[in-house]
Amino acid sequence: MSADSEQNFEDFLNKPKKARKSRKWLAFVLIPLFFIILILIVADWVVGALVHTRKEVTVPDLTKKSVSQALGLLATQNLAIKQAGVEFAQNVPPGSVLRQIPSAGSTVREGRVIRVWISQGDEMVFVPNTVGTDLRAAQLAVRQAGLVVDKVDNAYSLTYEKGLIVAQSPKADSMVQKGNKVSLVLSIGEPPSSVILVPNFKGQKLAEATLWASAQNINLIIKEDPTSALRNGTIAHQSPAADSQIAPNTNLEVTVSRRAVTDAEKTYHLHYEMPQGKNMSRVRVTLEDESGETEILNESKQPGSKIDLEIPYAGRGTLRIYTDGILVREREVE
Numbered sequence: 001m002s003a004d005s006e007q008n009f010e011d012f013l014n015k016p017k018k019a020r021k022s023r024k025w026l027a028f029v030l031i032p033l034f035f036i037i038l039i040l041i042v043a044d045w046v047v048g049a050l051v052h053t054r055k056e057v058t059v060p061d062l063t064k065k066s067v068s069q070a071l072g073l074l075a076t077q078n079l080a081i082k083q084a085g086v087e088f089a090q091n092v093p094p095g096s097v098l099r100q101i102p103s104a105g106s107t108v109r110e111g112r113v114i115r116v117w118i119s120q121g122d123e124m125v126f127v128p129n130t131v132g133t134d135l136r137a138a139q140l141a142v143r144q145a146g147l148v149v150d151k152v153d154n155a156y157s158l159t160y161e162k163g164l165i166v167a168q169s170p171k172a173d174s175m176v177q178k179g180n181k182v183s184l185v186l187s188i189g190e191p192p193s194s195v196i197l198v199p200n201f202k203g204q205k206l207a208e209a210t211l212w213a214s215a216q217n218i219n220l221i222i223k224e225d226p227t228s229a230l231r232n233g234t235i236a237h238q239s240p241a242a243d244s245q246i247a248p249n250t251n252l253e254v255t256v257s258r259r260a261v262t263d264a265e266k267t268y269h270l271h272y273e274m275p276q277g278k279n280m281s282r283v284r285v286t287l288e289d290e291s292g293e294t295e296i297l298n299e300s301k302q303p304g305s306k307i308d309l310e311i312p313y314a315g316r317g318t319l320r321i322y323t324d325g326i327l328v329r330e331r332e333v334e
Helices: 003-053 067-076 135-144 206-215
Strands: 056-058 080-087 097-101 107-109 113-119 124-126 148-155 165-169 175-177 181-187 219-225 235-239 251-257 265-273 281-289 292-301 306-314 317-323 326-333
Touching: 067 080, 067 113, 135 148, 135 165, 135 181, 206 219, 206 235, 206 251, 265 281, 265 317, 265 326, 281 306, 292 306, 306 317
Parallel strands: 080 113, 148 181, 219 251
Antiparallel strands: 056 107, 097 113, 124 175, 165 181, 235 251, 265 306, 281 292, 281 317, 317 326
């Protein structure tokens, strides 16, 4: 018998063995797979049977209810709750349900999870500073802040040239609800001789206000502030405010700094020129010394305007100047 014939004969004898081995592996795989599929089918049938045996209930209205109230309402219907998110919303108190899925009135089976979105209340935004800008820039700033320009009034001004915003309400940097209205006052330039406007006396000597009041036949009411950070004899506050219209024989009230001066107290002369530009900037000056940090000035200033202040301080101090919230100068004084 040839070698090829012997090999073929051996393959013929081994073939049944290989077939039996393959069938064993196939059975090893298929039998567990059969039982897994059977278990899944039975589990699905059981779950389905349990679900369909649950009672159908109506989803209550959860909107504008607090989370605790929503939980109570759902508990009576054997329903569950899940927070799906939070959103800003007007007229819906913070912590209350804003919307829900499924919606109120829907029919579901007991055990269903109701997804809810919780209100964060009205979105709050900061009012931009429009004083010293032109009307177009002011309207743009208000819109970009998410607010609405309500009305624009006109007024004479000694401080702001014609076409610039002289006042606004609410005030700059105050926090209001998004969508609120902002009123603006637009300068129509200097007043005629028949109209008297109050100058800005803050930081000036009392003599300046005295001379002006006498010339305009205005009654000057003087008060004193022993806690003021300004130099003695200078005006810390005034009422009415600068650019307010005033009539003869009416009152102008000024508050003069009357601090208790010690031998160790010194005075620093601050001179600062506002950078040139198109719009007004808000300037804040602070002094930090042995007595703590004191705000000396917080006003809107025109581009190129000059600030001259006599600032008293005790011991060694640090003077800081901020423009629109940005620190632009810091100087040690001693």
